[in-house]
Each structure stands twice: as structure tokens, then as C-alpha cells.
Amino acid sequence: MSLPDNSRASRVLSVERLSIDISHEHETQRVVDDLSFQLHAGQTLCIAGESGSGKSLSSLAIMGLLPKVARLPSGAILYQDRDLTELSDRQMSRLRGRDIAMIFQEPMTSLNPLMSVGQQLEETIRRHKLDEGSGAKRRAWEILDAVRVPHVEKRLKQYPHELSGGMRQRVMIAMAMVCRPKVLIADEPTTALDVTIQAQILELMRELQQAFDTALLMITHDMGVVAEMADDVVVMNQGVVEEQASARELFLQPKSPYTRKLLAAVPRLGAAVTLPSRAQAARVLEVSDLRVRFPIRRQSPFAPATEVCAVEGVSFELGAGETLGLVGESGCGKSTTGKALMNMLTYSGSVKLDGRELSGLQGKALKAVRRDIQMIFQDPFSALNPRKTVGELIAEPLLVHGLANAAQRRQRVEELLLQVDLPAAAALRYPHQFSGGQRQRICIARALALEPRVIIADEPVSALDVSVQAQVLELMKSLQDRMGLSYLFISHDMAVVEQVCHRVAVMYCGQIVEIGSCQQVLHNPQHAYTQRLLSAVPMPDIDHKRDFKALLQVDEVPDPIKPRGHRLPDIHYAEPQAGHFVALSSA
């Protein structure tokens, strides 16, 4: 008797020469072409690629959840010697959840908002006939405990909206793992989460995979996540497999030019040449003691009046031609700070632009100031009115301020389009005819129309693919060099911040906990939160896998809801180096 072939024995699922067609009206488009891969027990395969690469459709094909317009002209998906593409809907739905489970990107929309966590888990358990009654309850408890959810008893009774994003994703994972599936498909499981939460979820998935010997198929666009998680990688582009290799090989010796391009475009923390600080530059924007509070409607007339302290005592300066990065996790108040500077919210404190006080301005005076400070939004799809042509959109600021007649406006639009590397003919087209990166260029052109001194960029590249991201960042930099613009660059992505910023401020719970040059803050972090944040960033570097275990326990974030008029103690800063300020903990 020959020895069992090891690689064969552990193979759980294999996709053989799979192609997917999408037919729209009379046209048929091939969106996935000739894709083959194998999943092995206890191993992770990552499918990496940018948007439109067909990576998500491939995973949906395995689940038998392709949209109606999709067809499989060729190929097979073999699981336990059965071809999944030939199974009926009923047979497939018996496999789904029990043998092959899936986690989606957005945990809020994948959980039923009307059922408690416990009910949803028990339903899954009962549906796959794992257990009944009290047994199902016990299983639900066990699996939540296994995904390290604290206070399991309480969580079982809670509804999805009462949980944080990270907790929801843990519940999703618990639901997927409760039947101990052989294959777990995770479609961008951490994309919607903050870095520290992402690190927790990734670590959790690693541990569960070890414990349950699951084959993990991960779909992601983030090469950092790939490096942290993958044993093998498939790189896809426009439905075609560009490269298929072990993770080590892929990162150390990428063969296909596309992979090389993709890897080169990924911003790596610690790899960028830190930009020299511009401490000598004239100050354009001075913010001191900025506070933003949102009142909460009282539950009853007798309840004490409360408010959310979104931003508390934020102070910083921005020099001419300087980029200040404002980083932090969701809910830390970084976007609120940006909106306050744009006078889109009421705030207290002082904001000075070129020595002029902005706080409390209204009407004409405010309108005049708006010429000098402009904003770029995160989502270029919703920031452009779909019913206007690009030319109208870019000319809008000029029109509003009555700065030019029709002919001048047309000429200026042309200039602005050229400045952001778009053809002048783009003016006549509508936003939906452009890609995400091009739309963000249009947004930048519009922000530049009034020749502002300061641009507040709120996550300007977060919605874009990495290769496009790099181009937009390059454009922003070259515009800064040419026009001496100052940017307040709000971002959650440390690596991007390192690339474009001269200085960085780290926000946590509405306060700046650390501010200084890129070198100081990102390479020599002093505050515990900054250190934690930086240790959670996944690195696209196969030889330096990060150990996220330390991050796995959940920290309680201080409650931002305070009685109305409550004044938080002032923050005191230490200055370990010139220009590097670190908040001292109030204790």
C-alpha cells in the first residue's frame, strides 16, 4: 500500500477552469476567465485584486449565489467529489452554512436587525439540525465565547444595532463557524473596520482556522491583509488570473508585471521618505481649543440634558505649503474637526485663517472666507451632482461667487481640467461616465476653482483602488508644489499619511493625543494609543508578519456622552522633542 498523498488528502475544495459570463441586454461579458485553485484544510488562500477584477463573483459562484444575469459557461467546482455547479438549489442550500460558510463585508446589513444575536445563532443551529432547545442555546453561548465576545450572556440578548462594528463582525464569524464548516469564504471581512479592530478580527480568524482546521478563502484588495493571512495567493485583474503563487513567492519574487505594479503602488508604513518638516513656513491656519458638541434629545423631560463631546480642545497650526495628517479611528472626531473648520457645524474655540477669525462668521463674510478654504470629500460618487455636466460642476464655485462671465468660466474649467490631468472635453460629460479616480480629480478641480489657500481633504483616497490612490496622491502633491497649497489630510490609513504628510496629529476620543513630524509620530510614537494604532497596521511584507495577539482583548472606549455644559479637564502635553507633543494621561 502506497503512502497517502498528503496534499491530496487535505484538499477540500477545488475550482477547475471556472469562467463566468454576465449577460446584459444582448451583450455578454466574460467577468471571470479560466480560474482554477484549490483550498486545503487549515490553509488560507487569498484572492487579491482591485475593483472589477471578478474576485467577489468567484466566491459567490462557490456559494451558488451568483446573480441571475450570470452564467457559468465552463468549469467545475469540486467539493467532496461533487460538482457544485450541477447541484440543485435545494441541495446547494443544504450545503451552504453547514459545509461552506461565508462572511460578508458589511456586518450590519448581513445581520437581521429584528432578531437578537442569540435568536439568529440558534436559528442557524436549528436549521442545520445541530441541536434543539437548550442544546442550541448552549451552542450559541459556546461559539460566541470562542470568537472572544466579552459578556456573552448580555450579548446574546442584544440586537445588531446595539453592537459595535467589530462585535458585529465577530457575531457574523460566530454564525459562520457554528456548524464548523469545511470551507469559510470571507469577502473583504475587515474592509469596513478600523485598523485595530481589523487586527483583532484577522487574529481571531487565524486562531479559529487553527482550532477548526477550516479551509479559508479570503477575498481582499488589501495587500497588507494578504501578507498577514495568506498561504497561497491568486492575483486577479479584469477577470483574468495574473499570478498564482505561494504568498512568500508572490511578495519576494512577483512574476507578472501587474502584481509588481500592484505591490509597488501599495503604500508601506515605514517605507516612505519622510517629508521635511516645514516649521519655518508662515502659518496659514491656526486652530485653538476647538470644541464641537452635539446635543442629544432627552428621553424624558426629567432626564438630565446630555450631549456628545465630538471634539474637545483641539489645537494645531498649519503652515503654508504644508500637509498635516489627522489620523484616528472612526468616531474619533477627525471628520467633525474638518467640518467645523469649514463652518458646516457650530463650534466653540477659535479658527484663524491668515489671521482672520472664522468662528461665528455668517452670510457675506463667511462666503468671502470660503474662497480660501475648500474641502474634498471621501466619496467622489456622492460628492458630484449626477444631473450636472462636469463643466457645470467645476464652474459652480465661480458662478456662486460671480467671479467670471460665461466665456471666462469655460476657459477656467478647461485650465482646471488640464491641471488635474483630464482632457478638456471632459467638461461636456456627466460624472457617471467617469471612474472613481477620475471623479476624485473632478472634485479636486472644483476645489481648486476658487484658488484656495487651504484644502481640507477628508479621506480623499479611501474609496479608490491602490493604483488609482497613488495617482491621486501624486496629483495632490504636485498641486501643492505648484500652488503652495496647505492640506489638512484626514485619513485612517497610516501608510498613506506617511507618504503625503509633513506632520501628523493622532486623534482619540475627540482629542489630539500626539502631534509632531511624521518621523517623530510614526517612527517614534510616545503615546500608548499611537503605539497601539501603529502596531495594528497590516504590512505588505511577508517576512514581518505581525503578532496581533496583544490587541485581541477588547478595550472599553470612554463614553463620549456627557451632561450638558460639562467641561473635560484640559489636556496637558509633554514635549519630548522640539515640535513633538504628547498628551499626558490625566491620571
Added chain:
Amino acid sequence: MTLLMALLKRKSVALSLLFILIVVVAAVFAPWLAPYDPTEQFFDGLTIEGAPLPPNSDFYFGTDLLGRDLLSRIIYGARTSLIIGVVSNGIAVIIGTLVGVTAGFVRGWTGSLLMRFTDLMMSFPALLLAIALAAILRPSLWIVALVIAMVNWVQIARVIYSETISIAAKDFVAVERTIGASSLRILFSHLLPHLLPTILVWATLGISTTVLLEATLSFLGVGVQPPMPSWGNIIFESQTYFTSALWLVLFPGVAIIALSLSFNLVGDALRDELDPTLKGRL
């Protein structure tokens, strides 16, 4: 003009426009087009037993229960139905849009006040309200049109209100604020164009419901007063004879359906043509 050409390219829309044109012409030139006086009761308009005549060479659409010429009544009825359908529905859409947009855009105190008033109006049974109003004011064609408008604006205001809120929350509205655009500019050049599809759909869908509501009011005696004909009251006068004199219900019924369908098709087509993101996809 290019818009009209684009609309006429679609066969169904061209047909609808033609039908609307016919109804409008019929309404305007009724005295010249109608073969008889719509209120005249013909001696030979009934059989010996006193039953209405089916369509024949004298009366193309037959006669009604009192021996009046149905074709003439339908031609004159087009006046009533068109006035009710277009005018009262138009008023309803205008009031509804104004209230909805104001409440959704201004929000705050004014917004809640407007919407609570809308809810109050909504909680009245529409028919009861119409009857009450029509009973207080002496019914005439224009009063009936006004009464129907008063009842119908409520749903439109609700829909426009929620739509305004969702559009006002979009980033491009925030961008306008950061540029320094005034509220009026945002309202007219960035909000209203997005509300247009909804407004158009209501403006066209509403026509059929208003025509029917007018018929109901006529039937209850608070609508257009007989002997003045309207498509609605022709149906209601003769509905009990539906099985024995089908033509009495069939012709005005077809007229109502065809008119509201035509308006619907034209409205749909207008919405598609005015939306740049849909162009080229068809």
C-alpha cells in the same frame, strides 16, 4: 424641441401624446364637435320600453338612460375631466411639493409644524373631507377641482418630504455649502432637479385618481352637478345597468383609463429623458 423629438421616437409615447391632444381638442371645441346637445333628451333616444339605445347610425355611442346622446356627453365630459384632472391635480402637486420641500429642506421647527399639519390632514378620511368641503362651498366645477386638490396634496407632501431629506444629506449638497452657495441656489439647482422624477410620476399618476375621485363626488351629489356631464358621473349614473347596457360604462371607462395611461406613459418618458444618467443605457 429636441426633447419633443426624443419623446416622439417612442411609439407608445407618440400614441399617448396623440390621445391627449385629441381629448384636449375635444374639450376645447366641444360645441362644434359634438353631434348633439349633451343635455337634450331625445324622443327617439329610447326604445318603446324606455330602454337606452345601443350604438347605431344615429347615435354612434348609443344613448343613456334619459335618451341623451352618449358621444356628445363624453365629448363635453372631457372638459370636466380634463379640468379636474389637470388643474386640481396640478394644484395638489404644487402644494404638496412646496410643503414637502420646505419641510424637508428647512427642517427644525418650521419643518415639524408643516409635517404635523400634513399628518393631521392625512388622518381625515379623504372622501369625508371632500364631502364636508363641498357641502360648505356651493359645488361648481372649480370648487370641486379645488376640493380635490385640498385632499390630494397630502400624500405628495409626505413623499417629497422624505425624498428631500435623503437628497439633502448627499455629499454634493454639503459641497455646495462649502462653496458658499445660497440655500435658494441649492434648492433650485441641486434639489429640485432630483425631485423631478417623483413629481412627474405623481403628477401623471394623480390624474387618474383625481378623475375617479371627481366621479365619486358626483355620484354622492357633491361633485359636478347634473346635467353637466363628466366621465365619472356618466359611469355612476348608469352603473346599475352595467349588464344590460354595457356601452354606457364601457365608453367613458375606456376614456378615463386611456387618458390616465397616456399621462403615465408621457410622465415616465419625460422622467427618463430628463435624467442624464439613464441616457445611452436604453
